[in-house]
Amino acid sequence: MKKILIIEDDKELRKELQILLENAGYQAFLLESFEHIVNKIKEIEPDLILLDINLPGTNGEFLLKELRKEKNTPVIMVTSRNSESDEVLSMSYGADDYITKPYNPTILLLHIEAILKRLTPNTDTFFYKELKITPDRGIIETTNETIYLSKNEMLILKLLLQNQGKIVSREKIMTYLWTSDEFIDDNTLTVNISRLRNKLESIGYQNMIETRKGQGYIIL
Numbered sequence: 001m002k003k004i005l006i007i008e009d010d011k012e013l014r015k016e017l018q019i020l021l022e023n024a025g026y027q028a029f030l031l032e033s034f035e036h037i038v039n040k041i042k043e044i045e046p047d048l049i050l051l052d053i054n055l056p057g058t059n060g061e062f063l064l065k066e067l068r069k070e071k072n073t074p075v076i077m078v079t080s081r082n083s084e085s086d087e088v089l090s091m092s093y094g095a096d097d098y099i100t101k102p103y104n105p106t107i108l109l110l111h112i113e114a115i116l117k118r119l120t121p122n123t124d125t126f127f128y129k130e131l132k133i134t135p136d137r138g139i140i141e142t143t144n145e146t147i148y149l150s151k152n153e154m155l156i157l158k159l160l161l162q163n164q165g166k167i168v169s170r171e172k173i174m175t176y177l178w179t180s181d182e183f184i185d186d187n188t189l190t191v192n193i194s195r196l197r198n199k200l201e202s203i204g205y206q207n208m209i210e211t212r213k214g215q216g217y218i219i220l
Contacts, residue, residue, distance in 0.1 A: 002116055005029045005046035007037065007063075008078065009055055013101075017050065020105050025163075025172065026112075034058065038066055046073060047119075048112060051095075053079040068094040074115045078103075106175070113179040126161045128219070131205070133157065142203050152177060152184065153196040160209060160219045169216035193217070 004026045008014045021028040053060040080101040126133040132141040135158050140147050159176050177184045200208050210218050
């Protein structure tokens with residue numbers, strides 16, 4: 001579970017962000033005080049930071065500059081000011097992305113997913129029971145058979161395998177596909193899940209992907 005640190009002085013927004021991130025499968029950390037922030041970041045070791053530009057006693061751009069002297073943790077700058085100069089300055093200090101309040105929660109999650117995806121090493125091969133799955137080649141191999149998956153089918157299977165034992169919501173699957181440059185809507189997802197199941201059934205794995213009603217899908 002990826003750790004995301006929220007550095008935001010608005011208590012209500014801070015809590016909303018925490019709920020949003022936890023519902024999306026992240027581990028969210030909050031700072032209640034804004035002293036010695038760099039030391040607190042080093043203690044938490046987050047995978048990504050949401051950093052507000054306007055903070056009591058300091059500002060996010062200065063904090064980012066200080067952080068970059070020691071850490072390369074991905075940072076998304078957040079501000080209520082729609083200023084091009086803020087964006088330029090933030091990026092020059094080493095921000096990975098920039099988003100302006102009020103923001104769409106789905107858009108924010110897409111920004112986070114895109115950054116974390118870029119930093120996640122590619123895994124060439126997955127194994128499940130007697131199956132060998134090679135995403136880069138789009139194939140699933142058994143002892144004596146090979147089947148081919150479409151790009152969307154493989155991305156869905158890969159995400160479910162990366163979260164084996166955990167329920168993955170339809171919303172998370174669609175977000176993952178969007179960040180992979182594959183636009184997909186709810187109906188298209190249903191079709192892709194059905195096709196993927198049919199292909200798995202053809203090699204004897206008809207119950208590999210389980211549906212959890214109202215929650216999503218899981219591979220056990």
